[in-house]
Amino acid sequence: MSDYRIEGQTGDWEVVIGLEIHAQVISNAKLFSSAPTAFGAAANTQVSLVDAAMPGMLPVINGECVRQAVRTGLALGAEINLYSVFDRKNYFYPDLPPGYQISQFSQPIVGAGKVEIDLESGETVEIGVTRLHLEMDAGKSIHDMRPDATFVDLNRSGVALMEIVSEPDIRSPEEAGAYVRKIRSIVRYIGSCDGNMEEGSLRCDVNVSVRKPGEPLGTRCEIKNVNSVRFVMKALEYESERQVEILEDGGEIAQEPRLFDANQGVTRPMRSKEEAHDYRYFPDPDLLPLKLDADWVEELRVALPELPDAKKHRFMDEFGLGADDAGVLISEKETAEYFEQVAAGRDAKLAANWVTGELFGALNTAGLEISASPVSAEKLGGLVDRVADKTLSRRIAKEVFEIMFESGQDADAIIEERGLKQVSDSGAIDAVVDQIIADNPNKVAEYKGGKDKLIGWFVGQMMKASQGKANPQMANEAMKKKLDG
């Protein structure tokens, strides 16, 4: 359990957080219509008559969205409800054409589950998932096209969302961030959501309250639609401080929806949602209760790919990696796949070092995703081979990697072209040793006089003379032998 505390004048405060994550289902068509879901199309060009709630239009459930919700539920280790009900959540908003959102209220498709998150301290914390339900997205309201009007685009109207609701088990911004990353990792692993937070495929509603440790839950605020992990954490830091200040000043927390203003780093109340809602949920009479076949669910369970936690443990067991390296390598499915390809038939630890070290560093600097890496897993494997067989020294290998990253060439081609092969031939090394001893009689005398540390200087001279190609270990041994002998 996190010991994250906010220090106040009256003592320490504990932060209690629950998250609702809206994850857009990867599907060709919308949840209740056959209009496309692609991002970025011209306004109102991906709208069916159903999405625009034309009179007399009726919803029909997209089976793929049901399948993805079930797979996600299974990946969250959750109960799958073989009987679930679509309800109408009634409220008026210009980007909600029917005047109700079709969602699931009392009988969602997925029940309780849980996920494990890893913290920087090395601790693992379990966060409960209350439920997952399917619902349709609303359209988009654009407020800045004209000062006196709001423009409405219905392209997103009806896109399938999975709302994943956590238990209020989260106790710090770090845990919240780790939880979001974990959920994103899981949905991306199984391919039920692309997890793209910038495009809004994954958005968070953050519920937060503060209390003195051990006391009952305080009044919470909901920060709506936060669209990056960093913002989730920042919003939480700000909001929990704000609540503590109010409470310490003897005030009360208003239970209200708020928005996070990323520019100012503050949260503020949402004016449009001021009025108390009464959503009048009731089962949608246009849709019959959804009944799933237990065997079908079982088939989906069996067909699920290896999930992040399982992969992490396998990397630790199979490859002997530490929890931190394994944790980093499995966080993205693409990274894990890349690593496994590099590690196949090679020293896994060495492979892990190259992936988490040089590769991550270079990708990070270049601002690239691993899927866009100029060095393929196969090519990085080739480089690791040359390190393992001592063709390259670590230093030269880093140079080769840089060239690979620039040019996309093979390690071997670069080594060949530039003559970078490590010199491991003892005859050649001995010749250099002799040359350096002959050229530096004073240093040799100092060494023999007891200045052992000069060995490093001698090896350095050797590397210089060989343009870094001498095998450093062999150079060290040969030089020592000659000087001591």
Next chain:
Amino acid sequence: MSALTDLTIAGARAALEKRECSARELAEAHIAAAEAARHLNAFVAETFDLALGQADASDKRLAAGEGGLLEGMPLAIKDLYCTKGVHSAACSHILDGFKPPYESTVTANLWREGAVMLGKANMDEFAMGSANVTSYYGNVINPWQREGDNKPLVPGGSSGGSAAAVAARIALAATGTDTGGSIRQPAAFCGLVGLKPTYGRCSRWGIIAFASSLDQAGPLTRSVEDAALMLQVMASYDAKDSTSVDVPVPDYAAALSGEVKGLRVGVPAEYRLDGMPEEIEALWRQGIDWYRDAGAEIVDISLPHTKYSLPTYYIVAPAECSSNLARYDGVRYGLREEDSDLTQMYERTRAKGFGAEVQRRIMIGTYVLSAGYYDAYYLKAQKLRTLIARDFQQAWEKVDVVLTPTAPSAAFAIGEKMDDPIAMYLNDVFTVPASMAGLPGISVPAGLSAEGLPLGLQLIGQPFDEARMLNAARFMEIAADFTARPAGASGGAA
């Protein structure tokens, strides 16, 4: 041959086949009749040019031997059906100017079989009413009149324009929709056959929703055979409607032997209401006798939750309508009362666009779904619905059809029952139970009231057993031999 407007669908098909008339002549005759009967206010949009174009196309297909089941049949289409590019407003001010870029499944089925659209029929606003007095386009006048009294009467509702059009011989048949009796009750008031199919039999796609769990499309016709022919075409499985049921559509007309020997006819004790007019009771007894005399087995049954059907309906239907009608917000279509404030725009648009009865039902529906009342009202009503349906399920173990009156009175005068919503709601007391249970029902004109107005008897059938119900109706049609016709009808009126 009688006047073209006096034909049934079956008769008109035969006339076209024998080249006794063309589809164009048939359309022209009905257009002329419609023009002569405009005072009835049966149509809210006339589509005569469209009708003539369709009729010409029908004549071509007939000449090529490619005529469909309803080739050339001029119909009135209830304004609740979305018809592509044509006025479709549910007779509400809030849908002012709305022309859908799509065609409802049921009307598409009709056009595919060659039917011709004369116009959009008047109706109660959003199908909420039993007298066709809530239409934004004004009330409809029943072509029937009391003997010696020319006070205008209501045609019943909500499919009042459809009923008046067929009764007045300005359409061969019409489509209606029935949520709690909106086909059967106006059929009874206008001396017609009105059929509400099993829920799920006709697609609801493209029909403007009132109460989704109850709405069903169906025909209003001047004969049982015509009802069978219309249903044959209107009914289909539709993948675009999740409540559409995928069962084959039988040849309904082929089942009309009129033979009822051995048919088990249920007579529910609970339909004998206190204060029911004696002539309705008498007609019901008469109906029972017809069946008994023809060798049917009369079985006394009990449907104990009958009296709760109407109050249950007045929770369920308003609840669904309060949500279904939320889309009329002035944003994407229809009326909009401009305002610089969004909420004001919504509130003013909806206050102006919806009539009093629609507003009343939206308010009731909003109330019964709101926090703190859901369990006491909405959930309770859904449980009652289970009990009402269960009553029928138990009855089906003993009977094949149930026979009841259709309405507790004959057509009443415009202005009567208007200030008491509940008195108006009671019109549907006999039709609502079958609606709540999703069962098919048909009203057949069976006699005249003391004042010379038509009275109907209702048959309720088992789910998707329209064929047997239609055959029982066909028997009653023969037995009743209802030949009276309204004074206000065109053509060879008496």
Next chain:
Amino acid sequence: MAIDKATVLRIAKLARIEVADEATDGLADELNAIMAWVEQLSEVDTEGVEPMTSVVDITPPLRSDTVEAVAPRDDILANAPNAEDGFFVVPKVVE
């Protein structure tokens, strides 16, 4: 359970229907009469009875995940009281 003036206004607000102040009393009376009439349902024991959402007892059809007809934008906007640049336009909403 009487529906008072405040309740009428609350319901009207939820339903987004403007109600003139002078109309609220009349509306309250009408709604009360209807609610009093449906109140008779409370005399039925519904303990343990399953609520019915639909009379249709089938599993809903699941659609295949294929993109079909998208309505042309002109069709989507054709009936709009106010549209501009391919958008529906409404009075300014402040978030």
